[in-house]
Amino acid sequence: MKLVSWNVNGLRACVKKGFLDYFKEMDADIFCIQETKLQEGQINLELGEEYIQYWNYAEKKGYSGTAVFSRVKPISVRYGFNQDVDLPDSEGRILALQFDSFYLVNVYTPNARRDLSRLPLRLEWEDRFRSFLQEMDQHKPVIVCGDLNVAHHEIDLKNAKGNRNNSGFTQEEREKMTLLLDAGFVDTFRHLYPDRIDAYSWWSNMPGVRERNVGWRIDYFLTSTRLNSLINDAQIDCDVRGSDHCPVVLMVGVIT
DSSP: OEEEEEEOSSHHHHHTTTHHHHHHHHOOSEEEEEOOOOOTTSOOOOOOTTOEEEEEOOSSTTSOOEEEEESSOOSEEEESSOTTSOSSGGGOOEEEEEOSSOEEEEEEOOOOOTTOTTHHHHHHHHHHHHHHHHHHHTTSOEEEEEEOOOOOSGGGBSOHHHHTTSTTSOHHHHHHHHHHHHTTEEEHHHHHOTTOOSOOSEEOSSTTTTTTTOEEOOEEEEEEGGGGGGEEEEEEOTTOOSSSBOOEEEEEOOOO
16 A cells, blocks of 8 residues: 655645646555645645545635545544644644544644744644544554654754754654654654665755755654554655655555
8 A cells, every 4th residue: 555645835836836747656545735725615636536535624724734635435534633622623734534444644733833932832732642643543553644843853854953942853842752652653764764864855945955955854654553564665755846845655565
């Protein structure tokens, strides 16, 4: 089974930069996107009859949003956290699809902001998200993908020393990522490639940054640890343009 995840940083713009060509080339079973930045009815995405489209739009126009395109119809779909939780589900950040043998969770994690003004909310989100995944994991294994907005270890960004305590690399955010993995999940890329350097999925739009590969790895596929033996490959398609992020890919065996 092939799964793809891509923060497109505005789907309408990404479509003009080759999104559909990449989509067709990948021929994925499940294709997830984050930061769609659109509302219902603002795009007519023709992906072929074999794909079922699921969208979670943010209430704020031109902001956030997630979508999943799946060849297999899920048993159920959850849009965000439970409605009684006072967290930013109105931002369209989560789509959770239940299939026969696993859950697929597509997520766009809130950014703490440059001045860290949203860090308290971010940390609250992390605790709720971890519980959200653990609850599902009690019933079926979970595959999590998306922009998690954190570089977990120093190997996961080019300039660790210069970015220490910056948004996405604060000690608090990194510790929450550790807690999530310790709760029964694995970072599939590091599982297969623990020592690979210069492997990034996001680059600043400043001139020359991407060309010099001064990046961060903040886009992930995580899986329940009991799926470890089924992880065949995890890729970062760093040469694919169209967004300030590049797609990440997971190849996994049949889950029974």
